[in-house]
Amino acid sequence: MSAESRDRRSIARAIMSVASTVQWENTSAYLKRHGAEHAYEGELLDELVLQEDFLLHANAENLLPMLWHVRGARSQLAATAYRTSATAHASAGDLRDRHEILRRDQIRVKMERPSVSEPDQLWNPRWVLGQGITSSLAGTLTGHTRRIEDIAFGLLDRRPVALTASWDQTGRIWDLATGDQLGPSLTGHTDQLTAVKFGHLRGIPIALTASLDGTARVWDLQTSRQIRVLSGHVGAVHSIAFGDIEGAPIAVTGGWDQTVRVWDLIADRESRVLRGHTGTVRGVAFGTVDRVPVALSAAWDGTLRVWNLLDGSQTNEFDGRNGLLNTVAFGKVDGTALAVTGGMNGPVLVWNLQEGTATDLLGEPVAPGAFTGLGGGNVVSVALGYLGDAPAVIIADDTNTATVWNLQARRRENVLTGHTNYVTAVALGNSGGQSIALTGSVDQSARIWDLTGDGRPRRETSGHSGPVESIALGLLRDRPVALTIAREPNALMWDLHSGTRIGPPLTGHAKDLTAVAFGRLHDGPAAVTTARDGTARVWDLNSWKQIGTLAGYTGTVNAVAFTRFGDRPVAAIVSGAGTASYWDLTVQAPARGGPSSARAFAPLSAARTDLCGVGRASDTGDSRPGAGDASDGSGSSDGNVGDDLRRLVTAVAFDRRGRNPIAVSAMNDGQVHTWSLRGETISGTFLDQTGPLSALALGTIGEEPVAIGAGSGGVALVWSLASRSRRGSPIRGHTDEVTAVALGAVDGKPIAVTGSRDETIRVWDLTYPEHALIRTILLPAPCRAVAVSAEGAIVAAAGDEVLMYDHTGR
Incomplete structure (x- = not known):
């Protein structure tokens, strides 16, 4: 080691010694800003990153570029x-x-x-289950103020860069080595950006952008200046691609006007208009088939079309296999020209453009009119590239994840998890000899993923593979447990203290589950699940x-x-028809006539039968004071998410009067009813707010049975089931719809817990009518x-993900 290196290490060691003595909270602003840089120069960065609370107090602007240089397994998890x-962290917020x-995030990465250190607060995270965060996450690019709609990979002065296009009407250039934005944003569009691609014009690196303002634009990436405006489409331009015809650079665009347009970038003019689609053109790509330059276009008319760019003729038209196509990518594998398409309600297909055949991601042929769910759903973006030497495709399908498939081995290689909202854009590239993926999201960030190694997932995932819909708590042999369901046919059980799986999945339903409840039969603990x-x-x-x-229901339960x-x-x-029935589980027969009987929960049977409920209620199976139900009605059972006329939540609790159970139902019209299990109406409507309820739970305050309900207004209300009147003031504080509620008790005090689309949980003290806020918990x-x-x-x-927050009693 040279004298200079020894000096740098000594400085870094001194900094860490000072910080360990006085704690990072009390160190100087200089050390918080430059400590990571000194540690890197002294080859002690991995050690510093793991020093207690350094990451909490370090300056984010200086720290983020340094995190690219950590090498140890544990320090990489921290990064x-x-x-x-x-x-x-970059916002320097509270x-x-x-x-x-x-x-929380360090627990999420395991x-x-x-x-x-553990925060000094009443509830702290103990464990997190689910897909969590893929440890191959290498960087996060932040700066956009609205969703990122497209992302592209390119080279600028031999540096790997990412280009992003956002609904904030700007494009941005990012250095993939440091995560920094390069130069000013690309500004000039007057509406949301929809697409971005990288190219070259007379030796100058350029970006091409498309927008809802009806134009495409060309930018000099060395100066961030706009150098072309491509006007001609009628309405929005949804997609753009870069290519060349006999060495002359071109742009290809597709838009709302159902046309594909070709632009001569040297002459700065429109050279061709390609007509034939009967729906909006959502995706375009450039490639060559048998040495002929072609444009590929994917449209909402359900077709993929291939256009000869030498003469403007359509050379092929492919059926999108039951889907309205959103996106297309072009590539070559062993000299064979391929296209990959994805869209709404159809599969992801791999097309051999020379033979005109289609296969699914596993390589199985897909005939016209056939449907495969593989890679189905609403696929919004696909991209082709390489994992090492193997051709690969990356897919975004309206979830918080992106999926990487190896097209040579025909297998799924990685699920990239970490975004906190839908992934909208994907790209594959290479940085410093490493295979990388780029993703953009509704969460306003872009992320960089290291796909090197064998390409397999970097962290073994546990839990559900889709959004978790409902939770039920109970006891199994005196052991507190949680039952969870997601958009899949299985229910899973977890040890509430350790977060470890218990037993095999509850498997048997033919479609996705919608609700779960925990209880007891004569011979032990039991669960009831409902499904589509x-x-x-x-x-x-x-x-x-x-x-x-x-059985006996029609459609979703x-x-x-x-x-x-x-x-x-x-x-x-x-049931989804708005009817309800009681079942005596000792004889497995309807307790009051079955689902088709007018006597089975007759007031619900009289509700409008075209209104399908989407709320879910899960009972704890525990009648002790303070043990509450949890219900969630945030999604639509028939896919019509957000339809306020399709909401219904039902729960069951014990009435204190003689401990006879009553049912409480929250209707799609905002009404709440209570019923006895003998079929009599105990009360009519006693809800004093308008609009549908999306969540309902039951519990007690002292000896008084109560219900809590919430809806789209971000407000929750507590009602007394004894007096059929509102109890205390409205619970306000959330900034979006309250989608989940629960009742319980802590240290002898009754509490309500409300969860919202605003990514928070709030805990409220119900002791007094004012319902004071105790704690706000931030969710991912x-x-x-x-x-x-x-x-x-x-x-x-x-x-x-499922997150457990332990009550610390502080």
């Missing part, structure tokens, strides 16, 4: 956790919020010993076996509650479900 919420976020297959199923949790099917009526276990089931995604255990732990669903 990944920091990058995940880089926007929050230190308490950043402390909570950083601790750091066994977080390098951030038109059934509810009963499970013995001692043997993990299905012991009964409650939306909600379930579990209780006891005398010595009989009873389930209340709500909008809340979909929440529950409170008998010990006061809070379990929440956010995206495809």
Whole structure:
């Protein structure tokens, strides 16, 4: 080691020694800003990143570029956790919020010993289950103020760069080595940007952008200046591609006017208009087939078309296989010209452009009119590239993740998780010899992913593979447990203390589950699940076996509650038609005539039958004071998310009068009713707010049975079931719809927990009528479900993750 290197290491060691003595909170502003740079120069960066609370207090602007240089496994996890919420750290917001976020994210990346101290607050994260954060996350690019709609890879002065296009009407250039924005933003469009691509014009690196303002524009990336405006489309321009015809650079655009247009970038003029589509052209790509330059266009008429750019003729038209196409990418594998398409309600298809055949991602042929769910859903972006030497495709399909497929091995290689909202744009490239992926999202960030190595997922995932919809808490052999369901046919059970899986999945439904409830049969703990297959199923949790099917419904079964009526276990089931029925689980027959009977929950049967419920209720199976139900009605059972006329939540609780169970139902019209299990109406409407309810839960305050409900206005209300009147003031504070509520007790005080689309949970003290806010918990995604255990732990669903917050008693 040279003398200079020794000096640098000595300086770095001195900095770390000072910080460990006085703690990073009390160090100078200079050390917080430049400590990482000195540690890097002294080859002690990995050690510094793991020093307690350094990441919490370091200056984000200087720290983020340094995190590219950490090498140790644990320090890379710490860097990944920091990058995940880089926007929050870079904003220099409330230190308490950043402390909570950083601790939570280190638990999300599975750091066994977080390098951030535990915050001094009432509830702290203990474990997180689910897809979490892929440890191959290498960087986060922040700066846009609205969603990123497209992303592209390029080279600028031999440096790998990313180009982003956003709804904030700007494009931006990013250095992939440092994560810094290069130069000023690309400004000039007068509406949202829809697409961006990289190219060259007379030796100058350029960006091409498309916009809803009806134009495409060309930018000099060395100066960030606009050098061309391509006007000609009628209405929005949705897609753009760069290519060349016999060495002459061109742009290809597609738009709302159902045309594909070709632009001569040297002459700065429109050279061809390609007509034939009968729907909006959403995606275009450039390539060569048999040495002929071609344009590919994917449109909402469900077709992929191939155009000869030498003469403007359409050379092929392919059926998109049941989908309105959103996106297309071009590439070559072993000399064969390929296209990959994706769209709404159809599969991702790989097209051999020379043979005119289509296969799915596994390589299986897909005939016209056929449907495969593989890679289906609403695919919004695809890109072709390489994983090492293997051709690959990356897919964004209206989830918080992107998926990488190896087209040579025909297998899924990686699921990139970490965005906190839908991924809208993807690209593949190479940086410093490493295969990388780029993603853009509604969360206003772009992310960089290191795909080197064998390409397999860097972290073994556990839990659900889709958004978690409902949570039920209970006891299994005196062990607190949680049952969770997602948009898949399985329910999973977890140890509430450790977060470890218990037993096998509850598998048997033919379609996605919609609700789960926990309770007891005569011989032990049991669960009831409902699903889109038109059934509810009963499970013995001692043997993990299905012991009964409650069938006879048409379409989706939306909600379930579990209780006891005398010595009989009873389930209340709500169908998508708005009807409800009781089932006596000792005989597996409808307790009041079955789902088709007018006597089975007759007031609900009389509701409008065209209104399908989407709320979900899950009972804790615990009648002790303070043990509350949790329900979540944030999604649509038939896919019509946000349709306020399709909401219904049902729950069951014990009335204090003689401990006879009553059912409480929240209707799509905003009404709340209570019913006895004998079928009589106890009360009519007692809700004093308008609009539909999206969440409902039951519990007690002292000996008084109460209900809490919430809806789209961001307000929750508490009602007394005894007096059928509102109890206390409205619960306000959320900035978006309240989608989940629960009731419980902590240290003898009744509490309400509300979860919202605003990505927070809020805890409220119900002791006094003012309903004081106790704690705000920050989530990584909008809340979909929440529950409170008998010990006061809070379990929440956010995206495809389940988070457990332990009550610390501070």
